Amino acid sequence: MDNTLKQMIKRGAFLCTLVIIALVGDIRNTFAQAESPKEDDFFKIMKVPAPEGTILEVGGLCTLPNGTLAVTTRRGDIFMVENPTGQHPFFRKFASGLHEVLGAAWKDGALYVVQRGELTKLVDTNMDGKADVFETIYAWPLSGNYHEYSFGPKIAPDGSFFVTLNLGFPPDWWHPKSFVPWRGWALNIKEDGTVTPWAAGFRSPCGISMIDGELWYADNQGDWVGSGSIMPIKKGAFMGHPSSLVWTGLPNSPLKLTPEQFFAKNNPRVEFDKNGQPVKPQDIVNEKFKTEFEAKKEFPELQLPAVWLPHGILGISNSEIVKIPEGAFGPFAGQLLICDQGQSMIDRIFLEKVNGEYQGAAWAFRSGFQSGIVRLAWLSDGSLATGETNRGWGSAGEATMGLQRLVWNNRVPFEMRAIRAMPDGFEIEFTKPVDKKVAADIASYSIESFIYKYHGVYGSPPVNTEKCPIAGVKVSEDGLKARLIVNNLRRYYIHTITLAAIRDKESYFNLVHPTAYYTLNNIPEGQKLSMTEVSTVNSAKAVASAAVKKGMGTKKATALKPGALVNAIPTYAEVQPLLLKNTCLSCHNTTKRQVGPAYVDVAKRKYSVTELIQLIHSPKPEHWPDYSTPMPPMPQVPKEEARKIALWIKSLAK
Amino acid sequence: MDCFNQFPKLSGRKKFWIVCFCLLGYQQVRAQNAVSFHDLSFFDNPSSNWKIAGGVQADIAQDEVLTLKEGTGILVNLPGKKGAKDLFTKTVYGDADLELDYMMARGSNSGIYLQGRYEIQLLDSWGTVNPKSGDNGGIYERWDDSKPDGQQGYDGHAPRQNASRAPGLWQHIKISFQAPRFDGKGQKIANAKVLYIWLNGVLIQDNVELSGPTRGAFDKVETATGPLRLQGDHGAVAFRNIRIISYDKPQPTLSNLKYRVYKGGDMAGDAYNKLKPESEGASPVLSSNQSKLNNDFLMRYTGNIQVKETGEYAFKLSVPGGKGKFRINGTDVVTLTENAGQGKIQLPAGDHPFELFYSKTIDWAKPALGLTVAGPGVREHLLSDANVSNNDPVDPILINAASSPIVRSFSDLPGGIRVTHSVNVGSTALLNYTYDLDKGMIVAIWRGGFLDATPMWHDRGDGSSRPAGSVQYLGKPVPAIEKLHDANAAWVLDTAGTGYKPKGYVLNADDVPAFKYLIYGVPVNDASTLMDKGQGIHREITLANAVDGLFYHLATGNVETLGNGLYAIDDKSYYIRIDDAGGAKALVRDADGKQELIIPIQKKLTYSIIF
Secondary structure (H helix, E strand, C coil): CHHHHHHHHHHHHHHHHHHHHHHHHHHHHHHHHHHCCCHHHCEEEEECCCCCCCCCCEEEEEECCCCCEEEEECCCCEEEEECCCCCCCEEEEEECCCCCCCCEEEECCEEEEECCCEEEEEECCCCCCCCCEEEEEEECCCCCCCCCCEEEEEECCCCCEEEEECCECCCCCCCCECCCCCCCEEEEECCCCCEEEEEECCCCCCCCEEECCEEEEEECCEECECCEEEEECCCCCECCCHHHHHHCCCCCCCCCCCHHHHHHHCCCCCEECCCCCEECCCCCCCCCCCCHHHHHHHCCCECCCCEEECCCCCCCCEEEEEECCCCCCHHHCCCEEEEECCCCEEEEEEEEEECCEEEEEEEEEECCCCCCEEEEEECCCCCEEEEEECCCCCCCCCCCEEEEEEEECCCCCCCEEEEEEECCEEEEEECCCECHHHHCCHHHCEEEEEECCCCCCECCCCEEEEECCEEEEEECCCCCEEEEEECCCCCCCEEEEECCCCEECCCCCECCCCEEEEECCCCCCCCCCCCCCCECCCHHHHHHHHHHHCCCCCCCCCCCCHHHHHHCCCCHHHHHHHHHHCCHHHCCCCCCCCCCCCHHHHHHCCCCHHHHHHHHHCCCHHHCCCCCCCCCCCCCCCHHHHHHHHHHHHHCCC | CCCCCCCCCCCCCCCCCCCCCCCCCCCCCCHHHECCCCCCCCECCCCCCEEEEEEEEECCCCECCEEEEEEEEEEEECCCCCCCCCEEEEEEECEEEEEEEEEECECCEEEEEECCCEEEEEECCCCCCCCCCCCCCCECCEECCCCCCCCCEECCECCCCCCCCCCCCCEEEEEEEECCEECCCCCEEECEEEEEEEECCEEEEEEEEECCCCCCCCCCCCCCCEEEEECCCCCCEEEEEEEEEEECCCCCEEEEEEEEEEECCCCCCCHHHHCCCCEEEECCCECHHHCCCCCCEEEEEEEEEEECCCEEEEEEEEEEEEEEEEEECCEEEEEEEEEEEEEEEEECCEEEEEEEEEEECCCCCCCCCEEEEEECCEEEEECECCCCCCCCCCCCCEECCCCCCEEEEEEEECCCEEEEEEEEECCCCCEEEEEECCCCEEEEEEEEEEEECHHHHCCCCCCEEEEEEEEEECCCCCCCEEECCCCCCCCCCCCCCCCCEEEEEEECCCCCEEEEEEECCEEEEEEEEECHHHCEEEEEEEECCCCCCEEEEEEEECEEEEECCEEEECCCCEEEEEEECCCCCCEEEEECCEEEEEEECCCEEEEEEEC
8 A cells, every 4th residue: 555655745746747737848948939039129219308498300420530410400400519428418519501411521620511402511620619611522413302401521531522313303203203313323432523423323312331441332222112121322333223324424423324215225104194194003913023133134224122121020121331340239230230210220230242232131220319310329337329300201100300329238138140142042040049949940941032023113012922942951050040941942032030939048039130131142152051950840841731630631710600700890909910010010000190191090081992902002192292202102011911901901990 | 471271281182172261361463563663753742861783781790781773663761860750641541451571681671561550570589589578579568657667668479489580681472451440430349450460481470460550550540541661760770562452442242142962962953943942041141151061062152242343353252072053143253163163253243132052072181161352442351151171170390499409301392493402500599491311401491480390290290390580591402512524514404314312311419400411422521510600501511532623512592792791682581601611712603594603612611601
């Protein structure tokens, strides 16, 4: 009897332990899922206090060698902000009355700024804290069109300046034009006023940046720009928008491509309605289209995006690019950050060179800024100042202006640190070791790729989307890297790499940003993995086959009555993933006006479900004249998803 | 002036409809409204201080001096030592619009008495920073002798800003007056009103009620009519181009208004007849607010218009974002028009049926139906709902010269010229100017408020600002300095070939800019300072070294040589005075039907623009 009891107790204890272990394991998982940290657990957005009433529609930021932050505004003011990282920053008005200053750079004791019409050198000669010399280095022609914004300057290693010039917007604004030289161009300007036209093909080059002595910029979605991206600016390059080609015949032009040559190969899509009035061309679904990399075969001077920033996900009007200095932002030092005006967010970019050309990965980094971010500048304490304005356009952050700073709290987030292209796939580097079991499971990764059209229509839907099956994964010994064998890699395509299930070893947290977008301009040569090195474990297949074994098959759930299924009103919880996936939430909120109208306001218009689906695919911005930014067509939203979204929106009407 | 759309949204994306439905200031400039100055027969027993002349000139350095030239067309008052009297018209007026030019001698004082009782002060207020009710364009005070000393004046209304010109320059004033109203028993039931006064292009009085006659009224009562009276016993003044429009007839009214709204705006002919209206009903007022649809609708109003006097009536129809039509008695008065239109029709007294269509098809615009009527003796007024506007009101963004004395912006000049590299310079002395950096020339000067920046800082803006005071434009921008091979060579219109390079500006200790540029390889310093009391701009142009054959362009327009280096430009709109030209002589020469005032320049030229 004693033995049996002992055995029972032992067995019981053993079972208990098993149960407990199982339970604890589950609890830990559940706990971790609810608790995975978010962006603001690592990077805090703080305000830079300014005297009440100071209008800070920031257009330019520049940190001086002594740590003072120069802030230029669209109202023509220039403030020197002393101690910008402290509790009591001091604002001193350095200059005023300039014409919309959209950038500043400090050199040899002078502040160089770009106004609408000129590059100006400001000097405070009598050291009273105010500029007294406003020297015109070079004044370029202007037609007087409101959209001829001018950006820069960025200082080249030889001390010369670069500026970029926006196109003008005529009444048919969907085809901006270059009305006078050198709109849509980048110019190199020397201190003595000598001008060298540098490159053409720019559309809205607000994000002019100098990274390690190389000139870069980000263009914004519009005609010939399917989505925003970052591109290096080489001398003599054609950045993609044809309107500025009208000046390639001028002396000193480093490129010879004419508009006639361009439009001989590319349809300008100039269209009229039945009354002969110019009309905005629409995207044609199911057409034969050209991609930019195909167009480059015809025009070698065309510069392809180095890293695409998918529209509506990683921004809608990307602007300044900065490099994270050594010692700042932990594991991301050396990488790039780029800000966005419309979505009030910052993205991170990992850049690499393959076969001599730039490419790389982009992730969302931080959202939640109060207005649209236009400028970035590093402050002396390693925090990042953000200059913001949204007047005339709207943004996710509802304030019309802002000067904030992003501060790291020195805790390392669990993120993809880098993604490198491999001869047979991608290698993902993490900031912290991963849980190896999850990382060795192919089902933890999902990759598909797509591209944009290159056409004279405003923006482009993602096209040619295909899945990229993963054949195997090799996790490094230290758990910091996972190298994937990926099939169906397509050169030039944007590869969406989602690691929804990956967890870190230490806390079993999810990645803060589980989705990356890798622009694969080149596939490197080199050693491929052999199948013996990789794990082919795939828990999704295991579940499916287990289900098959049990005879459950893959029967679909019992169908409800057809009517009920089709017209059942989804809850927000059901529809939210669709809104996220289709980038609706970049511009819309249920109750609050953002870049686009609140969904409750859309519901008030009493559109039918069919109308709502049509409007998702082919929006009518004229229905919302109070909103500055037109909604781009979204024909890529699957009809069933659009229907669910439409049903939900309709349900919001009271 | 009630322009519905004062701040057109010049966004390149949106089409905009400027429906400047200007009710007031509608000028029926016809010969019969102008007062002829061949003689003084328009006036009742004129005293001898009033004369007719062909030309007149003041002296900016001496008080009360007006010199006459023989001829006709100008009415001049020279009060002399004593015996001078005011001047009264023979005609009497009730509601009336008055427009005229006047010229003050230095230090002078005169006035326009509406109905002989309500004085609008005319004064040489040149240089005054804070105008009072007794300053130029003010509604003069009333007077109560029974009050203690110093408290007898009351109810004077200062002009909104000092929009005055220098003595000896013609000033332009537009006054709209509404007489007091009386009931059948002769009791006053409504005060007289100054509906507006525009002085030199600036609205200085807007809808001001007059509680009673101002000090010095010619009698002690108020009546429905009275003569126009010009003050003659105070100072030397000249008048010309007097136009008076009398409004003494009752206004037409509308009644029996019924509306129907049909869905679908783009409708031809009578197609609407076949449709069921989306809504219909009677309305107390002609208003597009009755339509619940914002766009794609056809709105049809019917009703009657009561006309009390036979005559020709002029209608203006405003149908923003679409097309419209207005018919009376089955005849098109305003034929099918897009956005806005007008027309006239002869109507006998009585009731007439009317029909009005508003077909709206453009989504951008807000629906805002407007209809005005004007007729013989009938001031233009709004027949439709006054609370309808196709633009949301915007808080104006005004720049004060005290806080921001220099502002760069685009500047728009008459003739559709947009100066793209211009600098506006303001001062607390209220004299401001715009400098064109592409030419080295001042293109506009104004007195009063500095800038209205709403066009550039509201919403996306269009990059431009507007002067907020009384402006004098100085002609088409041309290069300031050119090399001429002889005194008759044409002045080239752009800087090509001159090596012109703008070099920006430098601020002195008082934040006053000196502009710098290169011309023919020579650095030029272009410094302007304000004359005392903001009376003008003193300009100093200095070249680092002399270049042969250079001339400076002072003005283009009509040029009168007044002597002592003083010139009056554009029919005495402003003065140019040569202060020091290093001995060079200015030339007046003909150029393309106009005249040019130019002067050789070696190393330095100083001159003044007096205004």
